[in-house]
Amino acid sequence: MEEETKKRPVKILVCDDDPAFRKLVQTYLRSADMGFVLKEAGQKEEIQDALDKGGIDLVLMDILMPDKSGIEWLDEIVEKRIAPVVMLTGFGSEEIAVQSIREGAIDYIPKDHLTKDRLLSTIKITLETWKRKRAEEEKRRLMEELEETNQKLERSNRELQDFAYIASHDLREPMRKISAFGQLLQESLKGKLDEDEQENLAFMIDGANRMQQMIDALLTYSRVTTKAKPAKRVDLKEAIEDLKNVELAALLEETEGTIRIQKPLPAVQADPSQVHQLLQNVIANGLKFHRDGIPPEIAVRGRQEKDNQVRVEVEDNGVGIEEANYEKIFGMFQRLYSREGYKGSGIGLAVCKKIVERHGGTIGVNSTLGKGSMFWFTMPTITNDELRITNYELGGRMKRRNRLIIRN
Amino acid sequence: MEELRPATILLVEDDPGDQKLIKVSLKSQKIANELYIVGSGEEAMDFLYHRGKHSAETPLPDRILLDLKMPGMGGKEFLRRIKQDEKMKKIQVVILTSSDSEKDILDSYNLQASGYIKKPVELGDFKRVMKEIEAYWFIICKLPPKEE
Numbered sequence: 001m002e003e004e005t006k007k008r009p010v011k012i013l014v015c016d017d018d019p020a021f022r023k024l025v026q027t028y029l030r031s032a033d034m035g036f037v038l039k040e041a042g043q044k045e046e047i048q049d050a051l052d053k054g055g056i057d058l059v060l061m062d063i064l065m066p067d068k069s070g071i072e073w074l075d076e077i078v079e080k081r082i083a084p085v086v087m088l089t090g091f092g093s094e095e096i097a098v099q100s101i102r103e104g105a106i107d108y109i110p111k112d113h114l115t116k117d118r119l120l121s122t123i124k125i126t127l128e129t130w131k132r133k134r135a136e137e138e139k140r141r142l143m144e145e146l147e148e149t150n151q152k153l154e155r156s157n158r159e160l161q162d163f164a165y166i167a168s169h170d171l172r173e174p175m176r177k178i179s180a181f182g183q184l185l186q187e188s189l190k191g192k193l194d195e196d197e198q199e200n201l202a203f204m205i206d207g208a209n210r211m212q213q214m215i216d217a218l219l220t221y222s223r224v225t226t227k228a229k230p231a232k233r234v235d236l237k238e239a240i241e242d243l244k245n246v247e248l249a250a251l252l253e254e255t256e257g258t259i260r261i262q263k264p265l266p267a268v269q270a271d272p273s274q275v276h277q278l279l280q281n282v283i284a285n286g287l288k289f290h291r292d293g294i295p296p297e298i299a300v301r302g303r304q305e306k307d308n309q310v311r312v313e314v315e316d317n318g319v320g321i322e323e324a325n326y327e328k329i330f331g332m333f334q335r336l337y338s339r340e341g342y343k344g345s346g347i348g349l350a351v352c353k354k355i356v357e358r359h360g361g362t363i364g365v366n367s368t369l370g371k372g373s374m375f376w377f378t379m380p381t382i383t384n385d386e387l388r389i390t391n392y393e394l395g396g397r398m399k400r401r402n403r404l405i406i407r408n
Numbered sequence: 409m410e411e412l413r414p415a416t417i418l419l420v421e422d423d424p425g426d427q428k429l430i431k432v433s434l435k436s437q438k439i440a441n442e443l444y445i446v447g448s449g450e451e452a453m454d455f456l457y458h459r460g461k462h463s464a465e466t467p468l469p470d471r472i473l474l475d476l477k478m479p480g481m482g483g484k485e486f487l488r489r490i491k492q493d494e495k496m497k498k499i500q501v502v503i504l505t506s507s508d509s510e511k512d513i514l515d516s517y518n519l520q521a522s523g524y525i526k527k528p529v530e531l532g533d534f535k536r537v538m539k540e541i542e543a544y545w546f547i548i549c550k551l552p553p554k555e556e
Contacts (some may be wrong), residue, residue, distance in 0.1 A: 173506055176529050177425040183531035184432065212529055 003028065009035045010127065013050050015073065016062040016088065017042045025060065028116040036123075044068050051076075056083045058126060061105075063089050063096055078104030084130035086122055088114075106130060164222040166213045175215060179199060179208040214333065217345035221332065224274065224354045231359070231380075234275045235311065236265040240283070240300060247280050248287065257287045257296035265302040266310045268379040274355045275379070279314075281348040282375045286316030290338075291370070305378065309361065313376045320369040330363065352377070415470035416442040418485065420452040421504075422478040426527065430473065430504070439542055444469060449481030453489065456496060458524045469499060471544060474510055474521070476505040484512075487519045502544055504537075 014025050022040045029036045039056070041047040044067040050056065059077055063070035074085050074202040087108035089097040097108040097403065109118060182205040186198075244252065244259055251257070268275060283298055290296035294317065302312040321329060321336065328334050330353040333346040356363040356377045367373035421427050427445050434443065434486040444466070446452045452472070456463040472490075476483035483503065490496040503516045507526050523544060528534045 176506065176527070177423075177429075179529060180429055180531050180534060181425065183431075187531075209529070272512070 006175055009037045009054055009140040010057045010123075011037045011039060012043060012058045012060060012123070013039045013047075013056045013083075014060045015041045015047050015065065015070075016060075017064075017066055020064075020088065021088075024114070028114075028119050029080045029115065032120055033321055034120075043092055047073065047108060051082055054082075058130075059083050059085045060086050060109075060110075063087055063093060063100070071096070071103065074100055074103055074105055081202055083100065084126045086126050086406055126373055161222060161225050164218060165226045168218040168222065171215050172219075175212045177209055179212060213345055214237060217333075217347035220345075221347055221354065223350055224351060224358060228358065229271045229273065231269045232272050233267050234272045234288055235267050236275070236279070236300075236302060239272075239276055239279055242266075243276065243280050243283065247276075248284060251287050252282060255287050255296050257290065257298065259283060259298045259300065262299050262301040263303070265300065265312070265393075266304050266381060268310055268381055270359050270379055271355075274358075278352050278355045278377070281352050282377075285348060286314060286318055286373070289316070289318040289373075291317070291319055304381065308381050309378045310381050311376060311378050315372060315374040321365060321367040322369055323367070323374055326367070329365070332352055382391070414441045416467065417444070417471045417473060418452065418455060418469035419443060419445045419473045419476045420449065420478070420483065421473070422447050423475070424511065426475070429531075429534060431529075433538045435458070436535050437538045437542065439538060441471075443535055449483065449486035452486055453481070456490065468496070472499055472501045473504045473541065474501050476503060476507055476516070484515055484519060487516070487521060491520050500544055502541055504541075 012029065014022050016022050017027075018155075019042065022042070026038050026040070029038055041050050047065075047068075057074075059082070061070045061073055061077075065073065070087060074087065077083065077085050084106045085100075086101040086105070087097060087105045089100075089110050090107050090112075097110070100108060106129050109122055109124050155319050182201065186201055186205065189201070240259060240261060248259075252259070283300070286298045287296045294305050299315045300312065301315075302310055305311050325336055329336065330349045332350045334350075335346045353363050356379065359379055361378040361380065362379040363375070365373055365375050419427065421430065421432060424447075427447075428525045431443065431445070434441075444455065446455050446462075451460075451462070452474075454460045455466065456468065458465055474483045474487065483505070487501055490499065490501070497520075500522040501520075502525060503512075503521050504525050504527060505512065508526045513524050523541075525537055525540065528537055
């Protein structure tokens with residue numbers, strides 16, 4: 001409180017219709033020499049005036065006031081959160097004193113027990129309680145605000161996802177028409193257009209086709225969240241064998257590439273089709289971006305990390321990536337090379353990032369230009385539900401241990 | 409021996425662009441089956457039951473090419489209804505849609521569609537798909553009567 005008073009004098013409003021009692025309070029406060037500023041009010045109008053002017057830090061309120069009772073004033077002050085209230089009660093009014101506490105008074109002092117010490121200690125405690133209460137209220141308000149903002153964000157995020165999905169879905173059809181009818185024109189006008197006109201038409205169709213691919217890519221990207229499936233145990237080795245035999249078979253043959261699994265790979269808990277997609281995209285990149293004349297060699301290894309995470313590394317001997325582009329490659333439609341050089345939607349790694357982050361992991365790359373890249377990502381080895389159960393059990397054990405400590 | 413008779417086809421497709429694309433693609437594959445075109449599930453029902461502007465007694469089509477996503481009665485609802493009708497349910501229905509969602513494929517299968525084809529983007533592919541559709545008995549073969 002001393003600190004308080006240094007900053008700004010504490011302004012106390014004494015509401016009592018008895019001038020002698022107000023005088024007594026004034027004497028006590030002045031003799032304390034703590035820089036209290038006292039404002040006295042005996043009439044209804046004076047109290048109202050003082051409250052309206054503001055700047056009051058504490059109210060001492062007599063329960064028995066003419067025109068408007070102390071409890072009525074209390075209700076008003078509490079409701080408007082003006083300042084903490086200490087009630088001044090007469091002889092035998094214990095019951096009403098207790099009622100005033102229920103209605104929000106911080107404390108009360110029986111008038112016949114009023115001493116300087118009692119007054120000063122009550123003021124000190126009341127100011128501290130008020131400060132704490134205000135802080136708690138503020139915290140609660142902030143928490144509520146946070147919760148509300150969270151809900152709003154979640155809602156708008158969901159809307160945005162739905163929008164992306166619907167938009168890309170509905171955009172596909174008109175694009176397909178532009179492309180198809182463009183091609184029809186190309187056929188029917190064959191031989192009738194000069195070179196320049198042919199080129200224009202070809203540009204138009206090519207643009208439509210690319211747009212189509214981008215829309216498909218957007219759809220794939222938004223499906224990571226809109227079409228997510230529950231997590232299951234996924235054997236990474238099996239997943240890679242599947243990819244070798246099916247999805248990546250053509251690319252492996254075309255590039256004469258190889259995929260080596262270096263250590264027994266741990267299993268992860270994740271959406272199985274998303275794990276497939278993730279591995280497929282990362283490995284396909286390694287195969288595609290090989291150096292001229294050097295068949296791609298992909299090495300996959302994994303290790304268990306603490307916190308129920310597994311770290312998977314996919315290393316290639318390809319063209320490599322400059323450090324300045326480490327972040328960029330995980331963005332949407334980011335390409336480091338021309339479309340002619342390397343085919344693809346330009347969205348593969350963005351999808352990977354989204355899949356990994358959706359599962360609470362991280363993804364990144366280390367690379368040496370002209371030597372190769374090492375993509376790594378982390379994935380949970382345990383589902384969120386299991387994690388919650390484990391945490392709960394841990395919490396329970398902690399509590400039991402604490403109890404033991406207390407007993408000792 | 410009875411002659412082969414080409415199947416008649418009813419195309420249920422709301423998009424005029426796709427109507428034309430399908431027509432052109434069929435023609436490009438020299439598939440000259442008689443083709444009726446309706447623009448909605450409701451109109452297809454009218455066509456089959458000779459109602460409204462289709463009150464003329466057109467014989468039932470042998471095949472139906474059915475789009476799924478149409479305003480009003482969608483393809484699935486149309487399919488569900490005709491598969492409940494003893495007279496209609498023998499008509500082979502091939503789904504021709506832009507959707508490749510698992511749900512649409514599974515639903516169509518469960519509703520006893522005879523086939524499911526996603527509309528391709530490339531015109532060449534689109535035309536080739538018409539050849540695939542032709543495999544759904546576009547030429548009806550009637551068995552010759554038993555010889556004595």
